[in-house]
Amino acid sequence: MSYHFQPDRSQYPQKKADGTLDIDLASGKYLKLWQGPQHPGITGNMSVELTVCGDEVVEGKTHVGYLHRGFEKLMERRTFIQCFPIVCRVCVPEPDFNEYCYAAAVEELAGIESPERANWIRTLILEMGRINSYLMYLGGQAGSFGMGVIGQWTTYARDLMLDRFEELTGARIYHMFILPGGVRDGLPEGFEKRMEETLLEIESTLGDVYDVMFCNAVFKKRAVGVGFIDPELIDPYGVTGPNARAAGVASDVRKDQPYLVYPELDFEPVIGQDSDIYARADVRRRDTLVSIDLVRQMLAKMPRTGPLMAKIPNVLHWKIPRGETYIRGECSRGEYGYYLVTDGSGYPRRVNVRGPSYTHAVALLERLIVNLDIADVAGLMVSLHTYPPEIER
Amino acid sequence: MKEELKKRIIKGPDGFEFEVDPIRDYYCEARPAVEPPAYMKIVEDLFNWARAESLWILGFGTGCGAIEMRPLMTPRFDAYRFGVQWRPTPRQANLFIISGYLSVKTLKRAIRSYEQMQNPKYVIGLGSCTINGGMYWDSYNTVKRLDDYLPVDLYIAGCMPRPEALLAGFEELKRIIRAGEGEGANRYAENFDWYKANQKRVIHDWDMPDYNW
Amino acid sequence: MQKLYAKLNKLFPLGELTCQRENLAFVTVSREHLRSVLLHLRDLEGFRHLVLLTAVDWIEEGAFQLTYLLSDRTEGRDIGLRVMLSREDAAMETIHDIWPTAATYQRELREMFGIDFPDSPGVNEEFVLEGWVDIPPNRRDFDTKKFAEENFGQRPGRETRDPANHMKEQLYPDGA
Numbered sequence: 001m002s003y004h005f006q007p008d009r010s011q012y013p014q015k016k017a018d019g020t021l022d023i024d025l026a027s028g029k030y031l032k033l034w035q036g037p038q039h040p041g042i043t044g045n046m047s048v049e050l051t052v053c054g055d056e057v058v059e060g061k062t063h064v065g066y067l068h069r070g071f072e073k074l075m076e077r078r079t080f081i082q083c084f085p086i087v088c089r090v091c092v093p094e095p096d097f098n099e100y101c102y103a104a105a106v107e108e109l110a111g112i113e114s115p116e117r118a119n120w121i122r123t124l125i126l127e128m129g130r131i132n133s134y135l136m137y138l139g140g141q142a143g144s145f146g147m148g149v150i151g152q153w154t155t156y157a158r159d160l161m162l163d164r165f166e167e168l169t170g171a172r173i174y175h176m177f178i179l180p181g182g183v184r185d186g187l188p189e190g191f192e193k194r195m196e197e198t199l200l201e202i203e204s205t206l207g208d209v210y211d212v213m214f215c216n217a218v219f220k221k222r223a224v225g226v227g228f229i230d231p232e233l234i235d236p237y238g239v240t241g242p243n244a245r246a247a248g249v250a251s252d253v254r255k256d257q258p259y260l261v262y263p264e265l266d267f268e269p270v271i272g273q274d275s276d277i278y279a280r281a282d283v284r285r286r287d288t289l290v291s292i293d294l295v296r297q298m299l300a301k302m303p304r305t306g307p308l309m310a311k312i313p314n315v316l317h318w319k320i321p322r323g324e325t326y327i328r329g330e331c332s333r334g335e336y337g338y339y340l341v342t343d344g345s346g347y348p349r350r351v352n353v354r355g356p357s358y359t360h361a362v363a364l365l366e367r368l369i370v371n372l373d374i375a376d377v378a379g380l381m382v383s384l385h386t387y388p389p390e391i392e393r
Numbered sequence: 394m395k396e397e398l399k400k401r402i403i404k405g406p407d408g409f410e411f412e413v414d415p416i417r418d419y420y421c422e423a424r425p426a427v428e429p430p431a432y433m434k435i436v437e438d439l440f441n442w443a444r445a446e447s448l449w450i451l452g453f454g455t456g457c458g459a460i461e462m463r464p465l466m467t468p469r470f471d472a473y474r475f476g477v478q479w480r481p482t483p484r485q486a487n488l489f490i491i492s493g494y495l496s497v498k499t500l501k502r503a504i505r506s507y508e509q510m511q512n513p514k515y516v517i518g519l520g521s522c523t524i525n526g527g528m529y530w531d532s533y534n535t536v537k538r539l540d541d542y543l544p545v546d547l548y549i550a551g552c553m554p555r556p557e558a559l560l561a562g563f564e565e566l567k568r569i570i571r572a573g574e575g576e577g578a579n580r581y582a583e584n585f586d587w588y589k590a591n592q593k594r595v596i597h598d599w600d601m602p603d604y605n606w
Numbered sequence: 607m608q609k610l611y612a613k614l615n616k617l618f619p620l621g622e623l624t625c626q627r628e629n630l631a632f633v634t635v636s637r638e639h640l641r642s643v644l645l646h647l648r649d650l651e652g653f654r655h656l657v658l659l660t661a662v663d664w665i666e667e668g669a670f671q672l673t674y675l676l677s678d679r680t681e682g683r684d685i686g687l688r689v690m691l692s693r694e695d696a697a698m699e700t701i702h703d704i705w706p707t708a709a710t711y712q713r714e715l716r717e718m719f720g721i722d723f724p725d726s727p728g729v730n731e732e733f734v735l736e737g738w739v740d741i742p743p744n745r746r747d748f749d750t751k752k753f754a755e756e757n758f759g760q761r762p763g764r765e766t767r768d769p770a771n772h773m774k775e776q777l778y779p780d781g782a
Contacts, residue, residue, distance in 0.1 A: 082769070
């Protein structure tokens with residue numbers, strides 16, 4: 001396969017003395033183009049303001065805030081248990097990480113330890129959510145390059161996983177299952193068998209996706225070499241998760257700072273090399289297989305008896321002493337974290353959500369988007385797996 | 394107001410100078426007009442039947458409800474069998490699903506998208522947050538009553554509503570249209586000043602034309 | 607973490623240390639030493655990843671707390687640096703030249719808390735809000751409920767109950 005490197009465009013357009021680009025829109029050479037918020041090639045409700053010269057992007061600017069609901073403010077005026085139904089609304093494709101990070105932060109500051117069986121079920125839910133999120137990503141990545149049928153397949157596979165969620169938690173999207181102190185319920189009867197069927201189906205879908213998407217010359221032509229993240233950018237730009245792993249940096253919170261029951265599970269973080277769109281897609285596909293394996297391991301090892309909830313104080317008068325903590329987890333897009341500050345009252349003083357897209361979609365995207373063709377912008381955005389609600393909350 | 398929206402003089406590549414006033418030049422200033430029904434009831438009924446059987450949704454996921462749109466497009470729920478499909482541009486769509494809470498910033502875009510859609514057009518409010526604010530009832534950035542700003546034909550309650558609820562909602566909307574009650578666009582034209590006053594009360598930096606068609 | 611604190615304390619005058627977990631600690635740093643502490647941690651101690659930069663409003667004490675959370679991926683440890691700022695005309699030096707991604711955080715803090723970061727790129731542009739007219743919304747003295755009631759039309763019929771009173775009346779009417 002041949003790949004033609006772009007000629008050096010770093011001196012074009014010329015820079016002004018203060019370092020900003022010298023773009024004179026009135027000259028007719030440049031054009032402003034908004035991609036989003038109402039646009040089929042955008043990840044959720046956000047927008048990118050592109051300045052283009054011909055077909056080439058010379059400057060891109062991310063605009064977010066279309067989904068801002070002020071969660072951090074709303075949580076300041078809700079009691080600790082009242083916060084629990086709203087945290088999952090922060091991020092739709094993978095809401096469980098919000099529940100887990102919030103619950104773990106509250107537990108740590110209040111000195112509560114969740115029981116072991118609850119930890120196993122929490123991990124199971126997180127891994128199921130990861131499979132969901134990756135399946136959605138694969139459909140979106142293929143769709144952004146015009147392969148609509150992959151989206152149909154992966155959405156079908158994701159629906160099967162949503163059925164398992166429904167069986168376990170009672171809801172498709174917002175599960176509200178991980179409470180501070182434990183989880184709401186244990187596994188239903190016969191869950192393992194139905195889960196195994198679902199996993200087999202998902203594996204077969206992933207096999208098909210591999211054949212049709214990853215071995216497809218069109219996808220390779222569009223994705224290989226595009227959207228390259230220099231490994232040197234990983235730390236300055238706060239890149240985490242599969243985006244960093246595709247650049248060869250073994251950064252996986254599940255291994256670096258193991259939480260829940262990950263120390264007892266046997267897995268290796270998936271590492272890629274090329275750090276382009278294709279490599280990131282491939283890392284995520286292989287990571288899905290790792291998650292499927294983890295779900296199998298957990299269902300085999302999980303204790304079936306034991307308490308599901310630790311004893312927590314009367315939630316109406318629950319006061320937590322002054323303190324601050326940070327809890328992180330490895331979600332499908334990168335490092336997800338909650339920074340919680342309490343002040344001894346019955347309400348949190350400050351909750352800060354650290355979503356991985358916060359760094360990926362703004363600073364990193366604005367850097368990578370330069371010199372790209374307009375047609376590749378959607379593919380790049382999907383490949384960073386950006387998701388706007390966790391940027392603006 | 395942003396710099397690029399202000400009135401200014403531009404020199405074209407050919408050296409010719411001309412004045413540009415983006416808000417006035419690019420939009421039609423005429424107010425929306427009420428569309429009278431066809432001259433015979435039977436013709437209008439035929440039109441309404443045709444309208445009800447081709448609901449084309451604008452692909453603008455304004456909130457988290459957009460995540461249940463994807464399963465609707467796939468064979469399991471398959472909304473296409475009801476004549477429902479998704480279109481990327483407002484010019485081709487006649488149904489706007491407000492999929493969840495609208496922040497003030499999105500409300501601005503939603504109004505523009507709605508006004509660019511062709512008559513007759515319908516609006517579905519999806520989720521509890523469009524009805525009365527739902528979970529975000531005390532949030533400083535989301536609107537609480539969608540029908541203050543856009544003429545809503547139907548609400549689907551829930552957080553989040555299941556795809557089956559959406560399918561039932563489509564059936565209900567078809568019934569409304571066939572009965573000749575899907576007059577949202579006409580209501581918008583009739584009460585245009587009231588809607589605009591409501592919209593401007595919430596959107597503090599109004600930097601767009603009053604009606605952009 | 608104690609070892610790291612002792613080592614740092616020899617170089618810079620540090621404030622109070624709170625060991626939250628064995629791999630997470632919070633240290634108070636004075637405003638003028640923050641930059642050198644950050645550079646020292648990044649270049650010599652391996653804390654190369656800026657996890658987050660956020661603020662806490664301690665309105666009773668008249669101060670903003672800025673939290674710079676750094677992470678060392680290889681050792682798996684985190685350190686949070688607390689900087690206390692006066693609430694009046696709050697301003698802070700920018701660190702976007704150390705971590706480019708910090709510019710985004712600073713833009714958000716400028717908008718949501720009103721903390722100024724002079725020279726940070728695009729810090730005065732709107733980030734999340736558009737056409738905001740009130741005081742910055744994440745400050746403690748901003749009342750979101752009052753703002754929502756005054757600004758947005760409400761649908762009549764919504765009832766709000768205090769959960770404690772409601773449970774007492776409905777579930778335990780005899781005052782148990």
